[in-house]
Amino acid sequence: MQCFSFIKTMMILFNLLIFLCGAALLAVGIWVSIDGASFLKIFGPLSSSAMQFVNVGYFLIAAGVVVFALGFLGCYGAKTESKCALVTFFFILLLIFIAEVAAAVVALVYTTMAEHFLTLLVVPAIKKDYGSQEDFTQVWNTTMKGGCFNQLLYDIRTNAVTVGGVAAGIGGLELAAMIVSMYLYCNLQ
Template sequence: MQCYSFIKTITILFNFLIFLCGVALLAVGIWVSVDGPSFLKIFGPMSSSAMQFVNVGYFLIAAGAVLFALGFLGCYGAHTENKCALLMFFFILFLIFTAEVAAAVVALVYTTMAEHFLTLVIVPAIEKDYGSQKDFTQVWNSTMEGLKCCGFNNYTDFENSPYFKENNAFPPYCCFDNVVNSTDTEACTKKRAEDKVVQGCFKQLLKSIRTNAVTVGGVAAGIGGLELAAMAVSLYLYCNMK
């Protein structure tokens, strides 16, 4: 009974923290969606690019809703000893864990397929919007500057873009290994881009992930371990409830 009471108390406290995190994410997500300009003023210009590339508000609302539901079910189920709530808590965690494992397997085994799929989606967007849509262009400029890369595959992704049609040149990131430190103002022509052979951002991103594989793997393993522990605890409480 002492072990059961201890685990029950820890479960309530742990899920209450998850519940509070969910409430906080929901609040920030709603704030960003309703009053984006105020959010941008506080977090600066970089947040503007991020918000255009991925709708941060909706993402935060979705993540907050999941954490809110998980925290509430776990806390309520443990406190009131409600088997139905604990079972739902276990089921949602199991679905999340399964989705994470499936995503990891796809990322490891089907990297080439993922690259082909993303190429079909991202390259047409570059050809359509780079140079004409300010926010989209800023996002790609920040990405290429940060990763020292050019386009999704390489410089050829920009050949049909509004930027190339207007300037008859590729973005400078396609001709410099380090744009920030470069003082070269010469246009990035096709010949210069071919000579420089700057890697595409997808390959550069994969390289960065592999470089930090231990850190990424450790974080993923830690999250997976917590989820498995939470599922085990919920099953323990479920099976020992009267």
């Protein structure tokens, strides 16, 4: 029974951390959506490159809500020993895990597609907006300082291993959380 208590406590603490990370993502997402200019001032010209191609604020809000809810479900399920919350936590985490594995497979299979994406979408954007939009021009000037488009592609390929390693680590944590939630679920009266 001590093993059960220890795992339950660890599940609560781990999911409390996840809950707080979700709240932080949500707060940053709201901040970026409301006042993107201060975000750019704090993090410099490199932050505006992400702002050019993706609406980071809405992405962070969506990710924050999911992580916040997931942390809450795990924490609540372990604390109150709610089978419903634990199984919901498990299935949401399982769906996220399956989506991540699918995305990794697609990324590995279609690595050349990323190069085509950059060639077809980014190059025309550079031709259109470079020189006419100050932030966009500054980002690309910083990006191209000592390098060129081929260097950017090289950096993407080089960092793919790091990104893959981080993704594998996150996947391992997700598997562990699913195993722990099922252990708690199966050992509840």
